[in-house]
Amino acid sequence: MTAMLDKEGWPMRGEAGTKVVAFGGGHGLSATLRALKHITHQLTAVVTVADDGGSSGRLRTEMEVLPPGDLRMALASLCDDSEWGLTWRDVMQHRFCTDGELDNHALGNLLIVALWQLLGDEVKGLDWVGRLLGAHGRVLPMASVPLEIEADVVPREGGEIQTYRGQVNVATAPGNVADIRIMPQNPPVPTEVKQCIAEAEWVVLGPGSWYTSVLPHLLVKELHDALVSTPARRALILNLTEQAGETDSLSAADHVRVLKKYAPAFALDVVIADPSMVDDIDELEDAARELGARLLLRQVCIGAKSGLHDPLRLAAALRDAFDGVLGEVNSPENWLA
Template sequence: MGFFRQLFKWLRPGLHLKRWVLVIVIGILLMSVGLAQILRLLFFRLGLIDDFYAFVDPFSPTLIAIGLCIIGVIIAILGWWRLNLSLAEPFGVTRSLRELLTTVRTHQQLRQGMRVVAIGGGTGLPSTLRALKTETSNITAVVTMADDGGSSGRLRRDYGMQPPGDLRSNITALAKDEALMTRLFNYRFPSGELGGHSFGNLLLAALYNLEGSMDRAADAAGRILAIQGRVLPCTLDDVHLVAEVEHYETKAVTKVEGESNIPSSAWKIRHVSLNPPNAILYTEVSHCISEAQLIIIGPGSLYTSIIPNLIVS
């Protein structure tokens, strides 16, 4: 009985399966009628129809029909069940009908979730994404492209590319197998020429060279990790963050360029801008924002993670 209870759960609303089950049933019925007509004509042509009736005469034709229907239904259900498990095996579902049902139901619920755009960077945005991906797969993360420190800064200088660090951390946050992917992507080589570089940054650098732009590199990395959503750069321009700071005692005003230099400044931040100032908002980001049902800004550092996304024109 447990098997049939699990079977009937496939007919619950929201799974988008009942219509296709009906299509399969109609197809089987039409095929059965056609096959019956072919066999009938074949028996007549070969003169076997009298032998057939002589064979079934001792039995009730009604009972034979009912028995064949029951056997056919059982065989069809068993075949359909095993076919689904075989098709789902490459996606990690191998145990039972219940596991397959749970996977399908969860996928449909996430796919029907709210369209969310989360804007930020640093370590705050990945935490938000980890919570969001349990409710919806329609997530777009928009991250700042002004990072110039550490591994990202070195890759920017060496390859003239945009910083991959914030993209990497948010892509791993949306990965289905986050525990393994986070360890792999955040692994930093301890020494040598690669010392200080994280594996994820190097992968994005390779994809950048292969794909030709950082947005396509991020999409490719997302496909590799089968992430729930998308991670987009706020701009495709090569930008640097500039802060106008004021000394607390002397009130002297100076400019500090580079995101990595701003947090270390002991001065009061009066104004932040981008260099160049006419950086253009990535068009896909604009489209996602216009379609969003919910827009989340932050959490994160106001001056280095949030504002750089908001001042792109």
């Protein structure tokens, strides 16, 4: 079974649905995209480019390219459930297991980098991969150059603040993040990213690694300014569980406050949270209100106390957010709807 093509030879993505731009990286963004593709085909993913570990880190260092891993995961998440889509999803995610230099490289990473080298353009290369996959949406890098994350971390056992550099080091630092920044401080942002934000009806942040996947979008000046000035409405999806080392000291409300700390001009319209994962709903509601948002409580996890988002449940919650259905679903009898 092959993807249906339009008159220009590109896979049909459809025109129905809300224009949505989703921001993040890794498994968190993947969860959002798997949900959003159920409710709109007018979908763009803007992906972090700070990964410095594993296959992405090796390619970034050896070839001086954007780290492709999070971009690959976003593209794989946008594949449909046809034989074509599922096969290419698995091909993109396939990792080699050898005793040689290809060990642990994801095939999708190599495919993306090959197209970048052939075309000399990251955006065009990603569009070509999306065309091959029949992706239900577009994937763009948040910046045109690789980013590096640096954080000041307070050790758990006490003592002086330590500085860690690199996404992997920050994410696994043995302490609590006190401050974070990116380098370069003002990286260039692709024109296509700014255009899609300006034309969006909704922008969605989260879930994901809060300091290394979600927050960096608001630390890039051009992205921050575009997100603050867009006429689109704004949604934030909270994590289901704490992330060891990065956010295990943060409550659900603290996650929202962190965004306010680094981007006080960034307003929200809705914060989506699973009530079974929130210890203090009143505190979270207050934190959301400080950013102009209402709290939408829905069960969006897979099973009880799961750390994974259910794509269909999350899609239903996002649909309600987009439709403005908030008040009724925040009563306990509707949390499981």
